[in-house]
Amino acid sequence: MTATQASLAALAAHTQTRRDSVDKRVRKALKEMRRENAAITASSVAQRAGVGRNSIYRRPELLAMIRAHQPLEAVTEAHPPRSGAGPESSIIAALRTRLTAKDTQIADLRTLLRQRDTVIAALQGELERLAAAT
Secondary structure, three states, rough: OOOHHHHHHHHHHHHHHHHHHHHHHHHHHHHHHHHHHHOOOHHHHHHHHHHHHHHHHHHHHHHHHHHOOOOOOOOOOOOOOOOOOOOOHHHHHHHHHHHHHHHHHHHHHHHHHHHHHHHHHHHHHHHHHHHHHH
């Protein structure tokens, strides 16, 4: 059985309503926590907002908003630069930078994959519900 345009539109509207509700609750929780000078983490905001942590982690814009309100921490150098560092250390530093960039890219792709899996699961559930209704 195929989904009709009306059912797809209704599913999209419901999804958007849920997304807007999560946005509103997260923003409200973040505002309250800033007023109270509470520790701001994805977990604490999710708990205060009454949403799941995955709702925040799947939405890069919400996660970025939360991270923007977290206090900055002092950076400590794990490996202080060696005196008289030669060309090998600059090569290693360049490779570390490239590796970090690739790790970030992989994390972004995994997030995108999880989002698509969620959409596919929701659509399959809707199809099964429609098939059971007929």
